[in-house]
Amino acid sequence: MQFCRKVNGKMDKHLFLLGFMGAGKTYLGQQLAEQQGLPFYDLDQMIENQWGKSISALFEQMGEASFRQLEADALRRLAGLPVGIVAVGGGTPCFGDNMAWMNAQGITVYLKMPVSVLLARLKSETAQRPLLKGRVGDALETFVHQLLATRSVYYEQAALVVSGDNLLKQILFKL
8 A cells, every 4th residue: 555656756745753752763764764865854853953952851841731832833834844754752643633733744654662662762761751750660661551552542543553673664665
């Protein structure tokens, strides 16, 4: 099944990579953009560049509700940029109408990772991730399980769901 037309060999819509923290959205997005000769947009990086502060600092200063509005505004600005590969924050699809907007504007791909993989990647990054600060061991595992269960409802609305090995090949095959 093909999800996008190709114009001059390139995709005609943004491709949005979504998934939980630590799923590999930025890493895979950079690889995919390079392979496809498209720009790569990291929504968190765009926000940090605009505001001159880290996501952690913005989240802490603004609170989650205000940060999510800022995030939604940044997401909408992508409509004016050349078609590319977009890595969105783990919570982006779960607020307002962001998931519906991404599905209408491009192709959404959920990078579905087992909790064990997410925990292995996240346990050394809790200080940099606002929702994980101060969580270690069992508290981190319980939190990840609970938050993933809540967010999966949104993630599963993606046009494509990929998991396991060779995610890049899976995405390219389905595009």
